[in-house]
Amino acid sequence: MSVDAPVEGLLRELTPQVLGVLVRRHGQFDACEDAVQEALLAATVQWPKEGIPDNPWAWLLTVADRRLIDHWRSERARRNREARLAVQAPVDEHIAPAPDDERAADHDDALTLLFLCCHPALSAASQVALTLRAVGGLTTAQIAGAFLVPEATMAQRISRAKQRIKAAGGRFGRPAGPEQAERLQAVLHVLYLIFNEGYTASSGPELHRTDLTAEAIRLTRAVHRLLPDDGEVAGLLALMLLTDARRAARTGADGGLVPLAEQDRTRWDAAAIDEGTALVTDALTWGPPGPYQLQAAIAAVHAEAAAADDTDWPQILALYRLLAHVSPGPMVTLNQSVAAAMVHGPQAGLDLLDTLADDERMADHHRVWAVRGHLLDLAGDHDAAREAYRTAARRTTSLPERRYLETRAAREVRPADGPTGAQG
Template sequence: MTGPAALGELLRPLVPRVLGVLVRRYGQFDACEDAVQEALIAASAQWPAEGVPDNPQGWLVTVATRRLTDLWRSESARRRREESLALREPADAAAVAGPGEDRPSDRDDTLTVLFLCCHPAVSPPSQVALTLRAVGGLTTAQIAKAFLVPEATMARRVTRAKESIAAAGSSFGEPAAAEYTERLRVVLQVLYLIFNEGYTATSGTDLQVPELAHEAIRLTRAVRALRPDDGEVAGLLALLLLTDARREARTGPGGELVTLAEQDREHWDRAMIAEGAALIGRTLGRGPVGVYQVQAAIAALHDEAPSTETTDWVQIAQLYEVLQELAPSPVVTLNQAIAVSMVDGPTRGLELLDTIAGDSRMRQSHRLDAVRAHLLERAGDPAAAREHYRRAAARTASEPEQRYLENRAARLD
């Protein structure tokens, strides 16, 4: 018997490999991805009762191939497609894993599938949804639940993503050298977005969705295994490990938000911190410095400090200056303001916040008001702090964040 958790751990790494086999053999990414999803459903139903086959990947390829055959036989161009399949399909389905055959396990298409899911023709929300399905092996229902949207909404995102890929005429394979760097950047950005939604959910009753954070880390590890010499891949993995190490300490007994300064650091995952710190320590200075490497270095300084008071805020503030040079944004300024306030006082932090007050990218976010409220409270202006805490609470859709901000405002009454 195989439990759901163990089955998920077995199936998920196989998903992009199976999809890669099918797309290389038959083309039509959208149909192949649907077939893989059906094969996963079949495995989830059969393997717990019948046992895991000797060659799980070959089993999935065979079942998915049969689903494709059934699909194409039902279409109007049945005869033409069947003739094409007859020429391209192995003589025997068992030959997928037979002696002398190019076994599917000999090739890992994880990064190639990621490149396809993160095609520039696909919108960021759809990139995330398709990545979680085609590479992460999650069902549409699971993704919808994690993002707190109706399943029909998430299904439309997946469909639009596959339609966009088809319309762009994308072929299966790594992008040309000229666009490789940009496509890898998008892949890493999508994995970062998935992690962020898992680490701090944008809406709902729970602060975190651990399944999403874990999946982002797993997929980043897979990319790292395929690109061990890429500094930004290493930087992202280090950043995710160093950040997720604090997860258990971020909520109280009732699910309430616990800020970094208030967290019990004894509950931080020291093994993850050690792995992340060692990884970024080996990476920095060995090649071009990227945004994920810098963020990982900042996270390492937080994680390795015994307390907020003993944190090396001077170095953190300096690293935010580097980050501003690499990728200037209001979010970087927001975090930089906190670090600078710990070095030069809250007034200096508030001055930095003023530089992004009119930025349109911050108007829908609650974070600018939340950080301003925190700095105003430290600066000795409780009335203004209370007002900004309330504004921030009204703008967030996360119930734990909302409760935290409202409680901070109430303390200043």
């Protein structure tokens, strides 16, 4: 069913607020989440026809609460709780009062829900799915469509995630001490994964999935409002804004991928760049930088260059070296090899890339071969470059990336060209 954009946006904003209150009242995250989804469905049917209620939050809360009670009654379960709740006077779903203290706790509830959805008992894929449904307000069908899996498969994944949280003793409450810091890192990683999947879809015919990038930015803004003094939260939001600012220039008129070096920078979103640059500049003054701040700083240096030839590659290389020290990983090494080539020549980049040869995580990754092709181009070994591009094309499941890489392999290559997936 098609839903008006204002209604859909409001529902997504209210979802974590309503679910947080419901879980705080009753516990049982899985049952409460199902009840909220039923309330959201009711809203998508009624609100476009009858208008948005004066108090949409209270409307959703009341409907979800009644759905939950109805479920308990039908199952003949939790008899003691049913007896207590049944004596409460029914409330008109269209005019539902709500205690002020519950509404005041909404913002804390949203972060607590994110912590719960990113429970360490869950896999990263399950954390992403549960976050998009419980906190993002997306339907199971929408999430399944975004990740190109059958709706039944996604429904099972979400159901198993909720059951695993229940079995692990997950409670609706903010972790304390070191556990809170660890769980926050999981939250940021999940939001990062959602954004990346939207910015460069891992499979399928489209390069972008703007619904996912927009949702990741929206949720990260919400976390930033809750934790305005956390440098890594600010860094992640800055990274998303600076990266997404290039979206309009990443594809040509035919929908084909345009690498960073060839993009029309007048099409970049200047407002997003200004906001992202201000965020990361401020965050870097708070203390030792974390990996998201450093990645945002790299994106900001790219954004500062009016043309590809103006890029401050020595500064980018220095930032990658620091990032490799703070948060080492194969993708960092991969991107650092491009920066090294731009500063010290292509052989320096190839030497760094060769350090990934024994890393099983990267053995079949198409971006390793795409970058190798680019560096071989720079070195003048065009035949080897074409073969690397062909290998990369065979290993990617993204149709836009595959078309781009096949084009690179088939044409006379130029040293000015850039690799796909490195800094697009």
